[in-house]
Amino acid sequence: MKPFNGKxxxxxxxxxxxxxxxxxxxxxxxxxxxxxxKEGADILELGVxxxxxxxxxxxxxxxxxxxxxxxxxxxKAMDLVPQMRNQGLTIPVVLFxxxxxxxxxxxxxxxxxxxxKDIDGLLIPDLPFEESTEIKEHCLKNNIxxxxxxxxxxxxxxxxxxxxxxxxxxxxSDLGVTGERKSLVSGIAGFIRELKQYSDVPVAVGFGxxxxxxxxxxxxxxxxxxIGSRIIRMVEEYMNSSEILEEHKKQALxxxxxxxxxxxx
Amino acid sequence: MKYPDSFGRFGIFGGKYVPETLMMPLQELExxxxxxxxxxxxxxxxxxxxxxxxxxxxxxxxxxxxxSRLEGAKIYLKREDLNHTGAHxxxxxxxxxxxxxxxxxxxxxxxxxxxxxxVAAATVAAKFHMSCKVFMGVEDIRxxxxxxxxxxxxxxxxxxxxxxxxxxxxxxNEAIRYxxxxxxxxxxxxxxxxxxxPYPLMVRNFQEVIGAETKNxxxxxxxxLPDRIYxxxxxxSNAIGMFYPFLDEPSVELIGAEAAGLGLSTNRxxxxxxxxxxxxxxxxxxYLIQDEDGQIVEPYSISAGLDYPGIGPEHxxxxxxxxxxxxxxTDQEAIEALKLLSETEGIIPAIESAxxxxxxxxxxxxxxxxxxxxxxxxxxxxxxMHTIMSVLEGEKKI
Numbered sequence: 190m191k192p193f194n195g196k197x198x199x200x201x202x203x204x205x206x207x208x209x210x211x212x213x214x215x216x217x218x219x220x221x222x223x224x225x226x227k228e229g230a231d232i233l234e235l236g237v238x239x240x241x242x243x244x245x246x247x248x249x250x251x252x253x254x255x256x257x258x259x260x261x262x263x264x265k266a267m268d269l270v271p272q273m274r275n276q277g278l279t280i281p282v283v284l285f286x287x288x289x290x291x292x293x294x295x296x297x298x299x300x301x302x303x304x305x306k307d308i309d310g311l312l313i314p315d316l317p318f319e320e321s322t323e324i325k326e327h328c329l330k331n332n333i334x335x336x337x338x339x340x341x342x343x344x345x346x347x348x349x350x351x352x353x354x355x356x357x358x359x360x361x362s363d364l365g366v367t368g369e370r371k372s373l374v375s376g377i378a379g380f381i382r383e384l385k386q387y388s389d390v391p392v393a394v395g396f397g398x399x400x401x402x403x404x405x406x407x408x409x410x411x412x413x414x415x416i417g418s419r420i421i422r423m424v425e426e427y428m429n430s431s432e433i434l435e436e437h438k439k440q441a442l443x444x445x446x447x448x449x450x451x452x453x454x
Numbered sequence: 455m456k457y458p459d460s461f462g463r464f465g466i467f468g469g470k471y472v473p474e475t476l477m478m479p480l481q482e483l484e485x486x487x488x489x490x491x492x493x494x495x496x497x498x499x500x501x502x503x504x505x506x507x508x509x510x511x512x513x514x515x516x517x518x519x520x521x522s523r524l525e526g527a528k529i530y531l532k533r534e535d536l537n538h539t540g541a542h543x544x545x546x547x548x549x550x551x552x553x554x555x556x557x558x559x560x561x562x563x564x565x566x567x568x569x570x571x572x573v574a575a576a577t578v579a580a581k582f583h584m585s586c587k588v589f590m591g592v593e594d595i596r597x598x599x600x601x602x603x604x605x606x607x608x609x610x611x612x613x614x615x616x617x618x619x620x621x622x623x624x625x626x627n628e629a630i631r632y633x634x635x636x637x638x639x640x641x642x643x644x645x646x647x648x649x650x651x652p653y654p655l656m657v658r659n660f661q662e663v664i665g666a667e668t669k670n671x672x673x674x675x676x677x678x679l680p681d682r683i684y685x686x687x688x689x690x691s692n693a694i695g696m697f698y699p700f701l702d703e704p705s706v707e708l709i710g711a712e713a714a715g716l717g718l719s720t721n722r723x724x725x726x727x728x729x730x731x732x733x734x735x736x737x738x739x740x741y742l743i744q745d746e747d748g749q750i751v752e753p754y755s756i757s758a759g760l761d762y763p764g765i766g767p768e769h770x771x772x773x774x775x776x777x778x779x780x781x782x783x784t785d786q787e788a789i790e791a792l793k794l795l796s797e798t799e800g801i802i803p804a805i806e807s808a809x810x811x812x813x814x815x816x817x818x819x820x821x822x823x824x825x826x827x828x829x830x831x832x833x834x835x836x837x838x839m840h841t842i843m844s845v846l847e848g849e850k851k852i
Contacts, residue, residue: 243736287734320471
């Protein structure tokens with residue numbers, strides 16, 4: 190079986206945006222996913238809002254709060270994907286959710302639902318390698334890529350995580366929580382090169398990447414970038430836009446994505 | 455079988471449900487703790503601090519007036535309220551600060567709800583010349599003005615947490631987030647037997663002095679073990695500290711009092727075991743108060759120290775195994791018990807501890823005069839004067 194059920198079209202220069210289901214509304218999320226594919230996204234990371242997002246900084250916390258307030262849940266988030274597919278989304282979708290909602294839904298049940306809803310991967314930021322044995326089995330059986338995170342302080346664990354990585358390997362650029370950073374940590378290139386020696390899947394870098402220059406820098410050694418907080422802030426700019434016509438607001442949003450991914454256009 | 459196992463499991467509970475960035479710091483902490491616990495000089499220093507700085511051992515007081523008022527079992531009080539800073543929290547703060555020192559970490563991080571653990575952390579930071587950042591929800595800062603001032607006076611920095619509802623759960627999230635970013639030179643001093651492994655084990659290690667002393671004291675006084683022991687449970691550190699040395703004594707019944715708030719039939723309670731379901735909170739698999747979608751629900755109790763939506767994983771285990779019985783006590787019952795103990799014994803307990811007093815006094819009436827019970831009086835009520843005043847003077851309806 191090809192990774193991501195054959196939906197991943199290349200293995201380098203991957204653009205992996207993170208969006209929050211239901212922020213600011215479910216229908217926006219569906220449109221936004223399709224817009225991101227049009228602007229070059231290779232994999233969509235679809236976030237499920239959670240009351241206690243331990244790994245997230247203030248921007249994604251705000252986004253989760255907005256989504257929760259208007260009633261988004263794990264189940265409703267998964268239901269959005271078939272709607273995205275109906276509107277033409279073809280890239281792989283990875284569901285990003287904390288463990289507790291998964292546990293309440295039921296691990297096995299969740300993986301089955303992912304399959305039914307044409308969702309290709311799963312990322313649980315608070316489920317380290319050692320706690321993931323059971324869920325990994327269900328994922329294998331159902332061709333779901335369970336995405337692993339590895340961080341600069343993973344030390345000895347990094348090799349094992351990289352070797353067993355599925356889909357793509359999510360390399361955390363820096364200690365700390367998600368959020369934009371003015372500059373990326375030096376020494377990250379060496380860390381990524383080391384991971385690439387062990388990993389059979391693309392190595393993508395996330396946490397703190399928010400400008401086109403940073404993307405270009407990371408692309409020199411990594412196979413992809415994950416961009417979360419910057420994308421969420423674009424959604425906030427969209428929400429606060431003084432434009433009256435929805436069409437104009439969406440155009441401005443698409444332009445922002447283009448600027449980020451392709452540089453000045 | 456000794457619990458927890460090498461992965462921090464108490465049966466199915468506990469473990470490490472944390473972001474990858476915390477796995478190494480937790481590993482480092484576990485190794486440091488194991489080596490410290492085996493080190494005679496570390497243990498000697500810890501015991502010295504407990505006796506010379508905190509005033510241990512704390513007395514076991516026979517509550518003669520309360521006993522004759524209730525005409526039931528003989529009641530003893532383990533006086534953790536007489537510790538320096540007014541509660542059992544200091545036992546653990548001293549232990550962890552010594553460990554931080556041993557690990558060469560000069561900066562402490564702590565979370566606090568009511569402020570008792572924050573004060574204990576600020577106190578040991580002052581004593582050991584360390585910096586201390588205390589994360590506290592904005593709502594709790596408003597409710598606990600006096601403790602905020604105490605922490606600042608001790609030289610700690612109180613960091614207001616606005617996320618979520620601005621209470622203990624959110625303060626804990628923020629403390630963990632800060633620790634993730636600064637784990638190379640910061641030590642996270644958790645205040646209860648909660649969080650990822652090794653915290654529940656480590657905090658138990660530093661609190662079991664309560665039960666160990668009690669065992670010796672009751673044997674000296676009564677020449678036998680007590681029939682029942684009561685302790686209040688929020689995260690559950692005073693209860694574990696008291697219960698642990700008695701777990702292998704089947705004749706001793708152990709009872710935890712959790713907070714029923716306005717009542718178990720309302721949704722305003724913090725009764726994690728009576729009303730909660732299994733899941734993950736703050737890195738640990740345990741019981742918690744959550745909705746059907748797995749979102750954590752804000753609890754309620756008049757007592758800020760019990761106002762926590764989770765519970766230590768070892769309590770979850772002891773609950774499921776039936777070794778400890780847990781009952782819920784309402785705000786109203788706790789306040790009545792607080793008045794009763796104040797009037798009969800001249801001891802004003804913390805509202806947290808009053809939950810244990812309420813349950814124990816209710817059950818003591820039904821016991822025989824030959825029965826002996828112990829209540830862990832985990833803290834004193836000074837910090838709660840404002841809350842108690844507003845309740846008793848009718849400003850605040852409970």
